[in-house]
Amino acid sequence: MMKQELAPANLTDIARTVLKKRYLLKNEHGDVIETPETMFWRVAETIAAVDARYGASAEQVEERAERFYHLMTQGYFEPNSPTLMNAGRPLGQLSACFVLPIDDNLTSIYETLKHQALIHQSGGGTGFSFSRLRPRNDVVRSTMGVASGPVSFMDVYNHSTEAIKQGGTRRGANMGILRCDHPDILEFITCKLDTTKITNFNISVAITDAFMRAVERDEEYDLINPRTGLGQIASRDGLKHPLTGEVLVPAGQPMRLRARMVFDLIVQCAHATGEPGLFFIDRANEYNPVPHLGEYEATNPCGEQPLLAYDVCNLGSINLGKFVTDAGTIDWESLRDVVHESTRFLDNVIDANHYPLEQITQLSQRIRRIGLGVMGWADMLVRLGIPYNSAQAIDLARQVMRFIDEESKVASEQLARERGPFPEWEYSIWGPDATCARRPDGSRIRPQRLLRNCNVTTVAPTGTISIIAGCSSGIEPLFAIAFWRYQADTRMLDINQDFVAQAKREGWYSDELMERIADTGHIHHPEVPASVQRVWVTAHDIAPEWHVRMQAAFQEYTDSAISKTINFPHEATPDQVREAYELAFRLGCKGITVYRDGSRANQVLSTGSTG
Template structure:
């Protein structure tokens, strides 16, 4: 790689093992510029003037200004039969042995081509329910999740990346307590991230200290028991559901909170809010997300991600004149929308239904990375009121530039097939857009149903000289990062934060920028404030970890997810170091512990 780019050893490792183009063991990308040109050329193919667009795409890829999702960087312009989409939500799992293993096969085929997968296991009958056709009893959704976990463990995806999975379960499923406790054993479900689908009704029951009913659709052969009508995945209308258990809502909440405090999972997805704010509320229902939670998707939906690296738009860093070039950010966002839209047309898909879903909705997920480092370069403390304001302004500019670009694309190439003007404009999120954008949608349609999402961007941020990842604060000035080699073994690399490295070029080596603050020095409420600040401009969701100190009081922790709900977030994930999940990042000379399930090799980038 050339001296001007990715000089840190870990960046070279990431490029070489994950994104560099090899054919039969021979490296065809000699430097990262070759990778940028390969990607730009491949994604310009659908254009009428491909040479022109190749140059434009290269201009935003150059210097890591725009970071496409890892599957794009690894696969675009190669002969490999891989998907360029980071992750998928799979189809509904039919509650039968055939249905379960058909779904397992689809997941295996998807992960084989490099895609992470998300599944909702709520359709599987609870443990102990009779399976009349074979004269046995059901073993429950958690038992079948273990089969997925074993399958995932055997599949090594493109490069040095193992398949990532998200598993969800409704908060009213009879096996929800088993699901909550499933990962408390360090040998169980280590390839899954898990989240509870939390409904508005559950949150209301907690507030009112009411009973909460655990239910499942009634089998016609079952007699007796209390029944109620309930909407259920895979059913067009509410169906009779049998009540299996009554539990105090606050008791169930306590179990979720204690599991989070002790084991960092399960996370929460506020599923009613997700569906209420879905731009395609009128033609789909969402029950799951991609593995890191930033893209809620319908069955066979796919996430097509990219992040704008904000560090490349800070002018005069570390000076009193430091400023952020919003116009350049907006122009980059517009070009990135076109690049990501073209991904849909050139990508392979593991399954036909995934291709159909992607082409019908043309979802993309444009986000940001390097925010924390950009704030340091602007001499603004992460979590401060000024940081909240800057984050809002940046995400607003990205969102509005992306929607405007998608309108122009629709004018040129046509709207996405599922577009329905009146219903789309009536959507809760779309109603918040400026009138000029809404008028443009009314006149020309829009090319992409969804446009913004905040991915963790961990691996691609390392590639870009270790800029802070996604929305996250800086982990530390200097630390050790564990990554996966091509041979399946782990290696440790010393890493220096991008802003710190830039500062040290002109300052004493053991000195830090004035605004430097780490994730562990921030209060959990400051993490939440930053996530809540940009959610109004994210039409999908945000992958964000709320770091919690080991000695943080449980009484204070108990209310964090309620705060997240009240702040209007679509989901929340906390992480408090513990003996089971440990951490993948650690300071130099600190003893290693078991890596967290969402390590770099399984991030959706």
């Protein structure tokens, strides 16, 4: 099938530049041999072709491909980058997110290292829990030596990532997770204070509910050796505070730590460098749709997908800004249509996908996880005249995400009727099985629903696809109204076109003002009316609390998790970071990531001896 005339894609110059640089097919001489239009058609055709396996006629498949083409070229919906890059091509790996298991033996550590390389080569990101590895200095019976511990193996994975570089498309991204009760937790928390180390990893501490209770009550808790399942005894040197060198647990004593001391250390490091983030592991597991297949131990690199071992998710995001009418209302009918079509698209991606590992193919077919998310949220708000940092925006976030989540599930139910539910449905939290669908008190976690997909909704960062769609990224506030963009090695002045239109309409536009806004990074200039300054808030005008509240509002109606950065001004204190972390836990978030302006460029805290 080859479409004769492809309708032109509605793309900004920046989007075309990015596509040309990184997405369009090249021949062996490095010449680009695709246009954005033929790229989108390649994707649309490949994904629509799956319908034929479920009985669609050639004509129906063609119609479906045209609808998919329209969604992507008009910026209503974009799948994650690997789908755009690889659909209809030999590699054929279409997913952004993977989690691989690491067990406490060298075979497992190096098998998974190999699998990480294969996934990075195909443009996917990988997450790992290092929690099963025995701690540093623990015994290795086969050699009578001592173990080097989770952080040293994370460093090995980091170096391998550096070497792979994802075949020139994108550098591998990783998430490293360690449980708060692992004996090496203090070393892990501080391992990125030197910002030149482990740079290909984001790190998060897996935080249990028991830990948070211990923080609240200022209690101690035990560090557990995963090899024995028993409390760890401090070795010859004792356990020292990694920054002050103070002996926290003397040699030969059971390792018990004050939860508050550990939490303080996390906060101090996050304040200094943005890491570690937190992964609220018990809460994530409460919403694990297939608990009979295993527990969540880790997430993908940006945190929006808690996944099982050998689990995968293909993502796609709807551009919310497109659904604001000229009258300043939301076009819910169109949004519903796009949600349904996008859900179908993502379900097809599962079947069109070529995974690098058999275990991943198997699990993806058994649970059929998809991640439909949103982008352009900040655009939607400014078009509706609602400030991001307002109760009205929080209420609308709930309303919009609830609608998308519900409609996506209606579409998944329709698919289940046509193609059957996901094979593990019966034992999932959506099925009739009473044991795994209920909490210990007997209440249902989710209502029984016959779904095609075990999870449907998420919120991804949409780093590149938001540029392709020409919208604000994910659920983040606007980064700036006008700024200098460094994308694909080119410097470009990027001005929000809605802002330009409003300025012209209201008669206060000038080129000079736009450049001044880009240079100063804010719109607080006398020419800009006060009401405009109130609505057009950017990331740094917004108090961290509103960032957290926004994340929590979206989380309420999202199956998986939310990728979001809680921005702090440079002068924010560690206590403000602590408040954000505690608020995220209280409001039901599944994790949190913070970033304090300018902190990575800073002189890092000096590290003392490690114990």
